[in-house]
Each structure stands twice: as structure tokens, then as C-alpha cells.
Amino acid sequence: MENNNKHSPHKSPNSKKSDQKAYYCPMYCEGDKTYPNEGRCPVCNMYLVSGENTKKVCCDTHESDTKHSAHQHPKQGGKSTNPILKGNYYCPMFCEGDKTYEKHGDCPVCGMDLVKNQASQKTPLTYTCPMHPEVKRDKPGDCPKCGMALVPEKGQDESDEMKAYKKTKKKFWIAVVLSIPVFIIAMSDMISFLNLENVAPKKIWGWIEFALATPVVFYCSWSFFKRGWNSVRRWSPNMWTLISIGVGAAYVFSVFALLIPSSFPDQFKDGAGNVHLYFEAAAMILTLVLLGQVMELRAHGKTSSAIKELLDLTPPTAHVIKDGQEKEIPLEEVMEGDILRVKPGENIPVDGSIHSGNAVIDESMISGESIPVDKAENDKVTGGTVNGNTSFEMKAEKVGSDTLLSQIVALVNKASRSRAPIQKLADTVAKYFVQTVIAIAFVTFVIWATWGPEPAYVYAFVNAVAVLIIACPCALGLATPISIMVGTGKAAQLGVLVKDARAIEEMNKVTTLIIDKTGTLTQGKPSLNGYKSMGERSDEEVLLLAASVDLNSEHPIAEAIVQGAKEKNIEPMQLDKFESITGKGVQALYKGQVIALGNHRLMEGLGASPDESKQKLVKEWQLKGQTVMYLIIDKKVEGIVSVADKIKDTSAAAVASLQKMGIKVHMLTGDNQYTAKTVADELGLDGYEADCLPEDKYNQVKTLQGKGQIVAMAGDGINDAPALEQANIGIAMGTGTDIAMQSAEITLVKGDLNGIVRARELSHKVMRNIKQNLFFAFVYNALGVPVAAGILFPFFGVLLSPIIAAAAMSFSSVSVITNALRIRRL
CATH class of the missing domain: 2.70.150.10 (Calcium-transporting ATPase, cytoplasmic transduction domain A)
Known part of the structure; x- marks a missing residue:
């Protein structure tokens, strides 16, 4: 009998906790390597993090060295005690690994807006009276003043993302109102009918540009410069480094040009001795960046909408x-x-x-x-x-x-905070990208200043700024995490729970799926089918004893036998010294005798064997797809009991769909050869193994992996847990045991194989979406940087304005976000 006892202990051999204080890289660049002193990672240059152990922490109260070490969270008055659900914030770029922050704001490393972990429960509502808003209660009831029913207070559930979105949106519109006049004034020379110089001297209009552009820089966009300074101070250059350098240079240049124009070479001056100002470039670039931030914050709200929709249920x-x-x-x-x-x-x-x-x-x-x-x-x-x-x-x-x-x-929440292996590509590129761009901008300035047409220094300055602006790596950094966030939320709505991003990527590579029989291919709720005496006892007594020895077992087959006996008005007895024997059956003491019920391995282990005529009946039952248990008393087979577990209606279609996807489907079961063959033939499986103990399933997974196969294992019981741990991807049935779900990286809420089909399809589409995002990011930068540097000027006389560069940079991020949100419509 396969043993799925929920309470059997399961410990990962690697789940040891280290008490040694050490420092480790939050990006795990060298795996689990630790360092004795604080400092920077020698690989990625990130600041090392100190901790009590050097492994990833699955939550603040449990630590794990294994892929998924099993643990239970304690209960406390019906409320969550898992600190990861308390509403901490994290960076969507994972700059410091799994580090979380207590308050909403910007990531101290990359400057991205921090994202909130959605709480596992909605914030308790506050109730108020529609007529007397000063009346507030923490529970529903009637108003003590007018007797009206209290209603939930409006606006109290507004998320931090929405607050940040509204704040940024307000600054954006202020920037728009101020930037448009600056742009018109700057472009007045090209718009003949304006004749602004007839109204006031160019110097006065320069001061007006300064007055309008300065609030855009110091009020609407000051946070961008803080992020840029933090990136330089921490020596972790990013998109804000480029923006702050480029825009800062344009603004500071313009201020000096307005205050002390005499200090500039003649190349920068017009016929009247005025230096061309770039206030419009600084203001418009920052306005466009603000637009990108508004859209990004709005998108982050949409990516977490799946969780919010679940919470609203x-x-x-x-x-x-x-x-x-x-x-x-x-x-x-x-x-x-x-x-x-x-x-x-x-x-x-x-x-x-x-x-x-x-x-x-x-x-x-x-x-x-x-x-x-x-x-x-x-x-x-x-x-x-x-x-x-x-x-x-x-x-x-x-x-x-x-x-x-x-x-x-x-x-x-956990999955949206995890990193897919493919993100290493983006990380590696981004690691050297900003330094390379700064170098390109410097080379661009030198080339234009040395060999460019007059005014050479003006061309050099404008093109260098354009390179810095267009090369912003925001889209590159967003490409993977935005798709993972949307994909895991969509998967949850489809009944597929993904523990980490690695599972999404690996699921797309799976070549072989190993599945258990009971509870996976079959309903997992077998029913009593037959019972027969093979000794001096009556058939009813055989069923009574079988149900009595199974009374304390939680295995589905045991439950079926006990329930079947009760339906026949046979009440099982309480026996002494019950013992579950993994993969074989159960035994107890009955009137001083050892009584056992289990499969042929248990029978052989106890030295019992029915004669040939009785074994013929067993084979007949097995060929009909029944699972036969032997009742053994003092090493003698006294009878047999059979149960039948109906194949799920969805199994055949799901197996066929998986095979069309190029996945070979194998069944490993602890059931007998005949029953296993009946199920395998009916479903058209690619292979099967019967009489499997837990270690047999584990070894079979290792054997297939040794042949180069990417193996997914689907099961629902404790006997499947070792194989679930070993497999490249462990898939647990939500209808199975807690230990199976803790050992797996994907859990199917409904518990049928169609969930695996959904998981495979979603994995394929998410990975394709990530690759599309990376393509968008790479193409924008690969094409944009050379154009911004002026490569087309010798051939077509085309230069890229810093304002157009800012628009292109924002559009690249918008393209990535929009593409990722398409997953929500799958």
C-alpha cells in the first residue's frame, strides 16, 4: 500500500541551519559562498549582507538551505504570523536580493519605486455613518446618533502604489504646464509669426525660461537627481546616473550661459553675443521621464491587480x-x-x-x-x-x-519577488552598460569637438547629452521582473500556484513528466470494490479486520476500506500498536496476534504466501484495475480486500495535450504491475513502473536526469516528496498532503493534470514575453545610441535631439510594460 500519511516526518537532508555570523552576496553570485568581513561582492560589486545563515530566507521566521525545505507557519489567533505578509516593500529590480524595506519610497540602489507585498488579508475596515462621518467603528452596526447602518469608510484601502501614482501624476502635469511655454520660447526662432524679440529682449526670455524650468528640475524631478547621486555614491550606476548627468549638464550649462555668457567661446554665441540655452531640453526631458514614471507606477498597480482581485474575494x-x-x-x-x-x-x-x-x-x-x-x-x-x-x-x-x-x-508574493535565471543575462549586460554609455558619450563629445562642423562644441555637447538620455537601461531592467509579476498573478487566477520565477523558466524546458497514480491520474478517492476470505474466517470478518487495522491510517485506500465497511454496517475496532510501513501497508495487534494489511511486498516481508488458486483470483481482480490488499494474521493470508480508484475524467485529454507539447509522460506507482498496466494502457502513457517505493521514485528521477532529461514530477503524497525535491520541477496536487506541496515548486489548486497543461502553456508564453521584452530593450539601445551619437549626420545630416532621445527612452519602457501586461489577457 502506498503511504501518504500526512503526519509522517519529512526532513530534507540539507536543511541545516548555520549559527555562524557571515557576510554573503544578496545576488548569490558565487552561490552559497560567505565572506568573513563586510565589503563588496568581488563579482557584482554589491554590498555584502550579514546574516545568521547564508542561505536564502523563505520568510523572516524560517530559513532554508534546500530548494524548498518543508515547514509550517504557526497559527496565532487566526491572524497571519508570516512577516513577509506584513506589507514590507521590495525593489522590483531586486538590487539587494530579497531585502525588504519598512516604508514606501525609492530603492536606495537603483532608485526604482518600491513595490508593496500584498497582505494575505485585507486591512480591517473602518465603519462610519453616512450622516455623521465623525462616528467611526471597527465593526459593522448602527450609528449611535441616528440609528443608520454603518458603512465601510471610502478611500481607506488606497494602495501605496496608487498614492505614489497620484503624487507623480500631479508633478507630471505641473511639469507639462511649465515645460510647454519653455519649449515655445526656445523654438520661437523657428516660428516666425511669434516675434518674441519684438516683445522683450532675448536675455529677458532667457530669464523667463529659467524661472519656468527651475521648478521642473527642483520640485517635479528632484527625486531623479537624488537617485542619480545615490547611484554614484554607492558606485552602482544605473538609469538615474545617465539622466541626472545628461539633464544636469544641460541645466547647469544654461544657468552659467545666462549668468556669465562672456566666459563661453564664440562658438556658443549668436550674433548678439547670447549663448544658446538648453532649459527647454532639461524641462522637456524631465517631463517625458515623469510621463514614463507615471505609466510605470500605473503598470505596477495593474501587475498586482491579480492579488488584489483575490483579496477582494x-x-x-x-x-x-x-x-x-x-x-x-x-x-x-x-x-x-x-x-x-x-x-x-x-x-x-x-x-x-x-x-x-x-x-x-x-x-x-x-x-x-x-x-x-x-x-x-x-x-x-x-x-x-x-x-x-x-x-x-x-x-x-x-x-x-x-x-x-x-x-x-x-x-x-514570493514568486513575484523571485528572479528567473534568464534575468542573469539582463543583469550581466546592465552591470557594464552604464559605464559603457558614459564612455561612449565622452568619446562622442571628443569626436564632435575635434572633427565636427562649427559650432563644434555645441554639436559635441548636444550629442553627448542625447547619448546619455537615450541609453537609459530602465527597459532592460524591467524586461524580466515585470513579466514574472504579471505571469505569476495570472497563474494564480488559473489555479496554478508558482513558488518562484525559476519554476516558470524551467517548466518551459521540461522534456519528461513523471506522475504518481493515486490522486494524480486517478481521483485519489478509491472505493471498496470486493473482499474475500481465504481461510476459516467469513468474508464479513475479513472486511471487519481489514477496516480495523486501517482505522488509524490516513491513506486514501485505507479510508475507502473503512468507509466501505461502515456502509455495510460493519463498525471497525480499535487495535493496539498501530504502525504504518511506508510503501507496503499497515499492521497492529489483534488479540495478541500481529495483523497486517498491505501489498505483496508486505506479504513477502512477513513470509506469507497464498496458494496458486487463491493467487489466480488476485490476478483476475488486478487485471480489472483493482488494487488488492492482503490480510495477514500470524504470517498467514486470511483474505483479500480490493478497492478501485477511478481515473479522472480529465486525465486522458491532459496526457494527450502534454504529449503533443513534446513531453513524455511516465507513471511511477506503488501499486501492482497489473493495475499499473491497466491504467497506463487506458491513458496511452509513454511508460510506467509498478511496485515503486519512495526511494525508487527518487532514483528514477535521478536516472532520467543523468540521461540529460529535464524532469518534472507530479504527485500528492508523502511518498512522492523525495522525488518532488529531486526533480527539476516539483508539481504538487492541491488535493494532496501539505508535505508534497511544501516540497514542490508548483501547486495545482484543483489537483488535476489540466493544471500542468496550463502551467506549461503559461510558462511558454511568459518566457516568450520576457524574450520579447529583452529584444525591445536591446534594439532600442542598439539603434538609439549610435543615432544619438550622430552616426547618421555624415550621410543624411540627421541629428537626434535630446528631447527626442528622452521620448524614445520613455517609449522603450512603455513598450516593455505594455507587452508584459498582455499576459493578463491569456
Whole structure:
């Protein structure tokens, strides 16, 4: 019998915690290497980080050296105790690895706007009276002044991203209002009908440009220069280095030209002795950069919308029944064991089971399946799903951070903060990119100043600034993380939970899929099919003893036998010294005798064997796809019991779809050869192995990997956990055990193979999207830098204005963001 006992211990052999204080690179450039002293990483030059252990931290209270070390988060009054869900902020560029920040603001390394981890629960609402807004309560009720029902206060759930978006948008419009007049004044020489010099001298208009452009620089865009200074101070040049140098040079040049024009060479002066000013370039460039920031902040809000939509599935309140009275309470006050009433059309508040009544529940927002599911008493229900047109009572079993919805949010948060291996390409390029661009700008200035036409220094200055502006690597840095953020959120909506970005990339490379049988290909809910005495005991006594020894087992087959006995009015007995034998079966003491129930390996291990005629009956049952268990008492086979586990309706189509994608599908099962062959033939699998112990599955994964295969392993039980850890990608069924889900990198909420098809398709599309983004970023820079440097001027007389360069730079970022958001429509 395959053993899926939830409570069996599982420890990764590598999950040891180091107590040694050490420093390590947050980018893990040299893997797990540590350094004895603080300083910079010798590979990427990032500041080393100190910590109690030198591995990645999966959350603030648990550390792991393994790919996914299993752990449980403690419960505390129904509220989340996982600090990663407390609303910390992180940089979307992962400049300092997994480091988080307590307050919203800019990343101290790259200057990007920090992104907030979405909380696993919505912030508790504040209720107020529509007529008396000064009345505020933390729970629903009636206004003590007028008696009106209190309503949730508006605007309290506004996100930090939205606040930053509104603030930046305000500055952008101020910049637009100030920049347009500056641009018109600067271009007046080209617009003959304006005749501004007839109104006032050019010197006066220069001071007006200065007055209008200065607020754009020092109010609307001062944060850009702070980011640029931080990048230089920390010796981590980035997009803000280029912008601050380029725009700063244009602005400072113009100020000096306005104040002391006599200090400039004649090349920079017109016939009246005025030096050409570049206030319009500084103002317009910063305005365009602000436009890019506005669009980026808006896009970040959209990328987290999947999480927000999931959070919105839970109602703010629940109807609890206590002492026969129904009372509405805030969701965070619901405790395990509470009886809740769910009314027609309402969202189910927490995870639990139906206490009384029936329901038809729409689970599409959790599982991705559009067909409503019928539920009866004792059936499980999931928080966030939508009740149909009936009312029922449910028992709360998982609340707070323990609900499936909270775990989904936690996983999406973690995945959106992780780095795909392909991002190393962008990181490597960006590492040297800014220094290279600065060098190109310097060379551009020298070439134009030495060999350019008159006024040579003017051409040199303008083209050098254009190179700095157009080469901004923002799009390059956004290419991977923006797609990962959108992709993991979309996957969660489709019932595919991804733990980290590596899984998305690896899933696209998988060549072989290994799957378990019970609970993966089959429903995992086998039912009693037959029982037969092979000794002096009656058939009913064989079933009684089989159900009694299985009473304390949580294996699906054991549950089927116990439930089947009860349906035949046979009540199992409590036996002593119960023991589960992994991959073989169970045993206990009955009237001083050892009684065991299990597969042929257990029978052989106990030295028992039925005669040939009895074995013939066993084979007949197995050829029909039944799983046969032997009842053994004192090394003698007293009877057999069989169960049948129906193949899921979706398995055949899912296997066929995976094979069309070029993936070979193999089944490894602890069941017997005959049953395994029946299932494999029916589904058209590429191969199968029967009688597999946990170590057999683990070794088979290693064997295939040794042959160069990229292996994904899908399973739902403890006996699958070692293989899930070893596989390139571990896929757990959401209907299986907690340990399987902790060992896997992808969890399928619905627990059927169509989820693997979705995961593969989504992986392919996300990786294609990332490559498209990288192409956009590389093409813009590869084409833009030479044009900005003036390579077309000798042939076509074409130069790229710094203003046009700024527009192109912003457009490259917008292209990447827009392309990534297409994933939401998949």
C-alpha cells in the first residue's frame, strides 16, 4: 500500500541551519559562498549582507538551505504570523536580493519605486455613518446618533502604489504646464509669426525660461537627481546616473550661459553675443521621464491587480451563529470551529466544511474551472468562492493565514519577488552598460569637438547629452521582473500556484513528466470494490479486520476500506500498536496476534504466501484495475480486500495535450504491475513502473536526469516528496498532503493534470514575453545610441535631439510594460 500519511516526518537532508555570523552576496553570485568581513561582492560589486545563515530566507521566521525545505507557519489567533505578509516593500529590480524595506519610497540602489507585498488579508475596515462621518467603528452596526447602518469608510484601502501614482501624476502635469511655454520660447526662432524679440529682449526670455524650468528640475524631478547621486555614491550606476548627468549638464550649462555668457567661446554665441540655452531640453526631458514614471507606477498597480482581485474575494464580515443567534462580525474575528451562515450569492469567508444544508458553489476564481460544484454535508468549501442560490451553515476549519486564499497570495508574493535565471543575462549586460554609455558619450563629445562642423562644441555637447538620455537601461531592467509579476498573478487566477520565477523558466524546458497514480491520474478517492476470505474466517470478518487495522491510517485506500465497511454496517475496532510501513501497508495487534494489511511486498516481508488458486483470483481482480490488499494474521493470508480508484475524467485529454507539447509522460506507482498496466494502457502513457517505493521514485528521477532529461514530477503524497525535491520541477496536487506541496515548486489548486497543461502553456508564453521584452530593450539601445551619437549626420545630416532621445527612452519602457501586461489577457 502506498503511504501518504500526512503526519509522517519529512526532513530534507540539507536543511541545516548555520549559527555562524557571515557576510554573503544578496545576488548569490558565487552561490552559497560567505565572506568573513563586510565589503563588496568581488563579482557584482554589491554590498555584502550579514546574516545568521547564508542561505536564502523563505520568510523572516524560517530559513532554508534546500530548494524548498518543508515547514509550517504557526497559527496565532487566526491572524497571519508570516512577516513577509506584513506589507514590507521590495525593489522590483531586486538590487539587494530579497531585502525588504519598512516604508514606501525609492530603492536606495537603483532608485526604482518600491513595490508593496500584498497582505494575505485585507486591512480591517473602518465603519462610519453616512450622516455623521465623525462616528467611526471597527465593526459593522448602527450609528449611535441616528440609528443608520454603518458603512465601510471610502478611500481607506488606497494602495501605496496608487498614492505614489497620484503624487507623480500631479508633478507630471505641473511639469507639462511649465515645460510647454519653455519649449515655445526656445523654438520661437523657428516660428516666425511669434516675434518674441519684438516683445522683450532675448536675455529677458532667457530669464523667463529659467524661472519656468527651475521648478521642473527642483520640485517635479528632484527625486531623479537624488537617485542619480545615490547611484554614484554607492558606485552602482544605473538609469538615474545617465539622466541626472545628461539633464544636469544641460541645466547647469544654461544657468552659467545666462549668468556669465562672456566666459563661453564664440562658438556658443549668436550674433548678439547670447549663448544658446538648453532649459527647454532639461524641462522637456524631465517631463517625458515623469510621463514614463507615471505609466510605470500605473503598470505596477495593474501587475498586482491579480492579488488584489483575490483579496477582494473574501468578504469583510461573516455571519456567525452562537447560542442560536446569528451575528455579523469582522472576518478577522472568525475563529476555528465557529459555525457560519453563508447566504445566497455571498462569498464564502473562510475554509471549512458544510455543517448543514447543500450548495452549488462557483470555484472558478480559485481553481480556474468554470463549472459550479455541488456540495453536500461534510464537503469541503474554500474561502473566496461564491455560493449559489441556497443558504447553508459551515464550520470554520482554517482561518487567517491558513486559508487557501491566503496561501495563494503568499505564494504569488514570493514568486513575484523571485528572479528567473534568464534575468542573469539582463543583469550581466546592465552591470557594464552604464559605464559603457558614459564612455561612449565622452568619446562622442571628443569626436564632435575635434572633427565636427562649427559650432563644434555645441554639436559635441548636444550629442553627448542625447547619448546619455537615450541609453537609459530602465527597459532592460524591467524586461524580466515585470513579466514574472504579471505571469505569476495570472497563474494564480488559473489555479496554478508558482513558488518562484525559476519554476516558470524551467517548466518551459521540461522534456519528461513523471506522475504518481493515486490522486494524480486517478481521483485519489478509491472505493471498496470486493473482499474475500481465504481461510476459516467469513468474508464479513475479513472486511471487519481489514477496516480495523486501517482505522488509524490516513491513506486514501485505507479510508475507502473503512468507509466501505461502515456502509455495510460493519463498525471497525480499535487495535493496539498501530504502525504504518511506508510503501507496503499497515499492521497492529489483534488479540495478541500481529495483523497486517498491505501489498505483496508486505506479504513477502512477513513470509506469507497464498496458494496458486487463491493467487489466480488476485490476478483476475488486478487485471480489472483493482488494487488488492492482503490480510495477514500470524504470517498467514486470511483474505483479500480490493478497492478501485477511478481515473479522472480529465486525465486522458491532459496526457494527450502534454504529449503533443513534446513531453513524455511516465507513471511511477506503488501499486501492482497489473493495475499499473491497466491504467497506463487506458491513458496511452509513454511508460510506467509498478511496485515503486519512495526511494525508487527518487532514483528514477535521478536516472532520467543523468540521461540529460529535464524532469518534472507530479504527485500528492508523502511518498512522492523525495522525488518532488529531486526533480527539476516539483508539481504538487492541491488535493494532496501539505508535505508534497511544501516540497514542490508548483501547486495545482484543483489537483488535476489540466493544471500542468496550463502551467506549461503559461510558462511558454511568459518566457516568450520576457524574450520579447529583452529584444525591445536591446534594439532600442542598439539603434538609439549610435543615432544619438550622430552616426547618421555624415550621410543624411540627421541629428537626434535630446528631447527626442528622452521620448524614445520613455517609449522603450512603455513598450516593455505594455507587452508584459498582455499576459493578463491569456
